[in-house]
Amino acid sequence: MPAVGLVLAALAGYLLGAIPSGVIVGRLRGTDPRAGGSGRTGATNAMRTLGTGLAAVVLLADVAKGVVAVLVGGAIAGALGGSEMWGAAIAGTAAVIGHVRSVFIGFSGGRGVATGAGAMLVLAPLAVLAAVPVLALAVWRTRYVSLGSILAALSVAVVAVSLHLAGWIVLGAAVAGVLIAAVVVVAHADNIERLRAGTERRLGGG
Numbered sequence: 001m002p003a004v005g006l007v008l009a010a011l012a013g014y015l016l017g018a019i020p021s022g023v024i025v026g027r028l029r030g031t032d033p034r035a036g037g038s039g040r041t042g043a044t045n046a047m048r049t050l051g052t053g054l055a056a057v058v059l060l061a062d063v064a065k066g067v068v069a070v071l072v073g074g075a076i077a078g079a080l081g082g083s084e085m086w087g088a089a090i091a092g093t094a095a096v097i098g099h100v101r102s103v104f105i106g107f108s109g110g111r112g113v114a115t116g117a118g119a120m121l122v123l124a125p126l127a128v129l130a131a132v133p134v135l136a137l138a139v140w141r142t143r144y145v146s147l148g149s150i151l152a153a154l155s156v157a158v159v160a161v162s163l164h165l166a167g168w169i170v171l172g173a174a175v176a177g178v179l180i181a182a183v184v185v186v187a188h189a190d191n192i193e194r195l196r197a198g199t200e201r202r203l204g205g206g
Contacts, residue, residue, distance in 0.1 A: 005080030006090055009073035013091030016069040017098025017115055020105045021061035022046050025054050033058075034108065038201075041102075042110025044145050059114050062099065066118025069095035089172035092119030093179045100187045111187045113149045116180040120156055123173035127159040143202035146191035149184065157181035 022033045022041030029050060033041055037048035043062060047055035073091020078084035099115040101107045120128050131152040138148035160177030163169045185192075194200035 002077070002080065002082035005077040005082035006087055008080070009077045009082075009087035009091040010094045012076055013069040013073045013094035014098040015103075016072065016091075017065050017095030018102035018104050018109070019061075019065060019098075020102050020109065021065065022050075022058045022110065023105060025058050025061065026050055028054065034105075039108075040110045041105070041108070042099075042112075043114055045110075062110065062114035063118035063121070065099065066092060066095050066115040066120070067122055068118075069115075070119050070122040083172075085170050085172040088123060089176035092116075092123060092176050093183070095119055096180050096183045100183060111146075111149060111191075112180070112184045113153065116153065116156075116184055119180060120160070120173075120177055123176050124156075124160045124163060124169045126163060126168070127156045127177055130159045131155040139203060143204060144195065144200055145203050146188055146200060147195060150188050150192070153181040153184040 020041050022043075022045070025046065026033050026049070031050055033046050033049040035049070037045040039045070043055050043059035046058040050058070070088045070092040073094075074084040074088030077087020096112040096116045096119065100109045100112045102109040117128055134155045135148045135152035138151050139145055142148070157178045157180075160169065160174045164171055164174035191200060
C-alpha cells in the first residue's frame with residue numbers, strides 16, 4: 001500500500017498541475033494565450049496576450065496548483081501508509097510536469113516556474129524566499145524573464161540542498177527542489193537557444 005500511495009500522489013499531483021489555468025482564465029475575454037506570444041499558458045505569456053490583470057490571476061492559480069498538489073500528495077501517501085514527505089515531494093514535482101505537459105491541452109503548457117514555486121513554498125519556503133531577489137535582479141538588469149526564471153529555479157535547488165545538508169529541511173524537499181529545477185530548465189530549452197543567439201524577447205519589448 002505505501003507504494004500505491006506514492007503512485008496515487010504522483011497522479012493527483014500531475015492532474016492538478018495539468019489544469020490549464022491560462023487557457024481557462026483566457027476564456028474570460030475570449031482569448032487563448034497559446035495563440036500569441038510564446039504560445040505558452042503561463043503568466044508571462046498571459047501578460048502579453050491577456051493583459052496584466054488576468055496574468056496576475058493566472059500567476060496565482062498556477063502557484064496554487066503547486067501548493068495544493070503538495071498538500072494533497074502528502075495526505076494521500078500518508079493515508080495509505082506511505083511517507084507523507086515523499087508523497088508531497090513526488091506530487092509537487094509531478095504538478096510541475098503536469099503544468100509543462102498538460103494532458104488536457106495536448107501535452108502543451110507553461111514553463112513550470114509558478115507551479116514549482118508554489119510546491120516549494122510548502123516544501124522549503126526559505127529556498128523560494130532566497131530565489132526571489134535572484135529573479136528580480138536578473139529581470140531588472142537584463143529584462144529577460146526567461147533568464148531570471150532559470151536562475152531562480154537553480155537557486156531554489158542549490159538553497160534547498162544546502163538547507164537539507166544543514167539539517168533544516170527533509171530530504172524529500174531537497175530532492176523535489178532539484179527535480180523541479182531540472183524540469184523548469186528543460187522547459188526553457190527554446191529560450192536558452194534564443195538567449196545564446198541573442199534573439200530572446202525582453203520584458204516590455206515588441
